Amino acid sequence: QLQLQESGPGLVKPSETLSLTCTVSGGSISSSDYFWGWIRQPPGKGLEWIGSIYFSGTTFYNPSLKSRVTISVDTSKNQFSLKLTSVTAADTAVYYCARQLSGFRWYFDLWGRGTLVTVSS
């Protein structure tokens, strides 16, 4: 059974860079059937798509975050990563990684448990 697990610092200072990694286990990140995405949820609020990546490195980003976001993939480690620069308190959220169907289907069928990242000095 494929699983996703987020990891990274739970506390980031304002103006610094948030870095998270999602490790995929029980399956290959190099499958042509899937994208791999990041979604976040501020406390008490709704879901926001951050961006997605294909195993080849092709990326898609939320236009509202594009200037601050980089998503990368390491197929040798079966991992993909998120970097969000110049963070503020508004970036405090639970960050989820998820598997997203490719082939013009676009839905998220498998999610990690999420990790809370707090932006505070």
Place this chain on the structure above:
Amino acid sequence: QSALTQPASVSASPGQSITISCTGTSSDVGSYNLVSWYQQHPGKAPKLMIYEGSKRPSGISNRFSGSKSGNTASLTISGLQAEDEGDYYCCSYAGSGSVVFGGGTKLTVL
């Protein structure tokens, strides 16, 4: 891209049916039959309930159904049960590889 519009809350008694609307634009919901719906319980990750507008993943009860008319997608839950209580989010493809979520709807089973 702007978030899709959902009602903040809906409520009904066990056994009844509810429908949650998800309104977008001609650039997202209206252009593609690619709306998905997710259920989220407190402190848990979202769970896929409906994809491609009306399809159910394996293991999802047929009490859950999806539809679309114009720029509005809908999720209907029939025969409400206590475990259906939670937050529901719609999500639509919005072109150029992007997706957009709705603001979420809190379902209360009275």
